[in-house]
Amino acid sequence: MLIHALVIVLITTIAVVAFRRLYPRPYLGIPYNVASANRISGDIPNLIPIIQETKEFSQSIFTVTTRNLRSPIAQLLFPGIRKPLIILEDPREIEDILVRRNKEFDKAPMAIDLLSPMFPKGSISQYTTPELRFQKRVWTDVMNTEFLQKAVAPNIYKATLELLALWRLKGTTIHKDQPFNVLEDLKNAALDAIWVAVVGDEPGITRYEIEKVKRQLSSNHGHKSDEILPRGAFIKAEVIYVTEAIARNSNTPVPKWAQKLETYTSRYRKFRSTVTDEITKAMKSAVDRFQRIETGGLDTTDIDTCMMDLVLRRQIVEAKKAARQPSNPVEDQNMLDEMFVMLVAGHDSTANALAWFIRFMEAYPSVQSQLRSTLVDAFPGPHPPSAKDILGTDIPYLDGVCDESMRLSGTTKANLRQALVDTEILGYKIPKGAEIFMNYHINSSGIPIHELKHSKSSQFASAKRGDGFEGRAGVDLHLFDPERWLVKDEDTGKEKYNAYALPQLAFGGGYRGCSGRKLATMEFRIIVVLLIMSLDFVELPEEFKTWRAIEKVFRQPETPYAKIRVI
Template sequence: MAFLLIISGVFTATLIPIFIRRLLYPRPLPGIPYDKDAAQKIMGDYEIISALYNELTEWFYPFIRRRSFQLKSPIIQYFPNPFSKPQVMVYDPRETADLIIRRTKEFDRDVFDGVFQVLIPNSTIANSTTPEWKVQRKIWQEAMHPTFLNRVVAKNIYGTAKDLIKLWEMKCAGSGGNPIDIRNDFSFAALDALWIAAFGQRLDLINSEIERLETGKQVETRGLYVHSTVQYINELAQSRTGFWPAFSRWRVQRSSKYRNYIKIKDKELDRTLHDAVARFKEINNSSDNEEFDTCAMDLILRKSIHAAEKAGERNPDLTKDVKIRDEVLIFIYAGHDTTSLTLQWFVKIMTNNQEAQTKLREALQTAFPGGSLPSITEILTKDVPYLNAAIEESLRCGGTISRIMRVATMSTEIFGYEIPAGTRVASPATLSWLPEPIPEERRSLSSQAALEKSGGADWTQTSAAKDLDKYIPERWLKIDPDGKEIFDSNTLIHNAFGGGIRGCYGKRLAMLELRIMVVLTIMSFKFLPVPAEFNSFQVIEQLLRAPRQCYVKLEAV
């Protein structure tokens, strides 16, 4: 009996630690490189991720760069939180493009992050790719057609850009030559432009700032309430960085601030959608006549009503359609924040690259001679290669969108490593350094076929792939057979707007707004160097990467 008790004790003492280790400690995926020390900790990589965030206020780019170099691999796995499954990181822009463009049946957008599911659960960004999702997405994609954008949206963005220039002139006049903080200015301008593009109504955030400077009094407008509501989404996004993100979001949802957000959001959406429907009914004699569209909401209403009529159904009450309400919010949030932050990075880059700034201004002055600002028609129709290159390089260097998230929908492979169904895969959205090399035969067949179709050149060995830590617009330019300088968007592989079916459907709108804002601001002002204490490149990482500081010292051209 004693012998059996001894054997049982030894058996138990052996199995319990094994059971505890399997339950509490990370369980790496076979083969994929990982940090051995992290795998021996219950916390996994959480401590280093938290330390990076506390030191740099961002973690994703620094973490994947260090770990990829440490393990000499373009693919790694890491353990983000205790008791969670390993996640995979891929830093290879070519393979990332393959995943998001050509392997969409194997990898879908990762919609389990929680932020959008809490705020806008019926939007396309919060849901997996289904036939119903495609129908919802298609309606909004039509609002991004170049004809509609150029005819309806561009003139409103142009007007907002002119208002911004007036605001900056007033700020400079009262600054005493000191740097001015313009973070809110770009945020207000982007929201002004997006709101009128979406609803045909003005928020007048920039004009209220102009009035504040003229009168010395803060002007209360509905635009300020809308702006604070949009900004709150970023605050909720901070819950992703905690020890237990799901609990953090649960706690936020029960706060008075969250309830106030819901109240303001619903109030503004109700009013705006009712106004849009009333205006649509008043001006539209035909439910399928695009000439009457004055904003994206008009187009959405017309398409939805026409589809109902075609199906022999009653016209829907779109003010109560939860999908339209949530999609409007993501349209406004994503379009506002990405453009605003990219413009902030752009002016910081211009401030710190005086030679490139001068070259860009000279290129614009040559393209638009006469001494006055070009018209919206001129901006839309004139091909200026250096302008295109400067914007593309700003997208690459700014890195407003830090990562692309996908989830494996089936058991598959990346670089020959097995990726189980349900595994989350993260990739940097932009190209910041050269990836670790990988043998060609280990790439997917679709990746190999795409390279062969493009001519078989290894982009990492080109001159354009050198000095990726520097801002060099010229890397995007080449000479065509006729000896003419042209912009080549395929010079490097980076995925600032994602790609494939889950790519950013607002890309055309974002590029239109960037083009107009860049042309008018660069032709109106010189962005002079600012002192070091106003020139930090530290990041605030929320859903997007925002610069902690955005000060400028302006001189009229």
């Protein structure tokens, strides 16, 4: 009987211990919701209804944790089978982690788990390793300003003119004096621009849309059963699939396994096959062209028409100089994935940021008017300015508008890092392996923090260039105000642009920041100038004036509508 009783006690003890291990296990010292720590489900019951209501995953996390606890750092608690997620909302400390503390923080496993099934060899899906450093070096020159302005800017300019032609047609015919959804058209234009920039071929999506509207307006309008879709339509379908799959699987209880299972579906296989085939065609054409050129002729950048050309040409030059056969680029999974990462991220993020920009212009007519006046002064000619003029002319107010759009739109709302060592954030102990979820969206003043709680490197940076949050730039951060990025030049008395007015987190930062930042900012600037000098975004009906958003991979307006007047 005694043995029997001891066995029962032992089994009961094991069961109790095992059950207790299902409860969240918070990190010591970092704020968290006490009630959530006392239930197996942690913060999830608080989180799910807010996500369902707002359609914003990241904002819901901040609402449940840092906002609820009135702390710039807090924990999101999960059942005990998963470690807590550390939530960080202080922009200065986030910038410091991204830019100056790369030895302490790297890409987080949660982000890798979501992205690697779609882009296994893309730099966005890898930890920082010697292999990654080599891969990033290979692609460094495609983001060289001179190359972008020569080979990429003209294609962006052309895609924007086609977008304007489409909107003029819509604005004077089928949508005359009526609001219409602009996001799809922006995505088409951005995809036209980024695809030709990456691989050199024109998808022709916007031109197709123009012809479709013309057919609708003609006497024999209608869809023809034998109509041939542009190649861009097939590429677009795959881009949509990728973004939808990542968004869908990231909202499941186990994102890692949901995304892994995605790779066994027929839809995923179709995606990989279509993308590989399309990029392979472009690669073979470029390789054939370069292999017919003598080595000396390959040393010039004048023959590069796109990013792929530059990378392939250099690989062929190196192989010829070493008297060996160049590797088959079609079998280079790193190159294929890197190009598709640029395609997906480069078009979707830009299109959403532009949709927010148009929404800001409607909501702040005085800003729109001042921007247009400033641009007319800078480019007084009867014809639209060229891409070279747009990129080469110093216009501080335009710089301010572009940066303010990126800041307030929060297109990339948040991102993840993992602690590589035991470290500290704002005075709190952060154990090695902890994952940090950081808010990139600077749209409120945040919670005051004593200066000595910031890291030494953050304090040094603030002492060197000032803390923008304490000055003019940090006032009314919920409002769209381009002048927060402008200061008076002490020598000339004129306004000049100050890139350091506030932390710029829209593209992340540091070694693991967005590699396409230069391309995106160049594209955004060209499109903004041509839009504002050609169209007036007039007041919308009340039902379209909401600031609600939908967060998928990127954050987009819930009602991305515009009502335009052709200038």
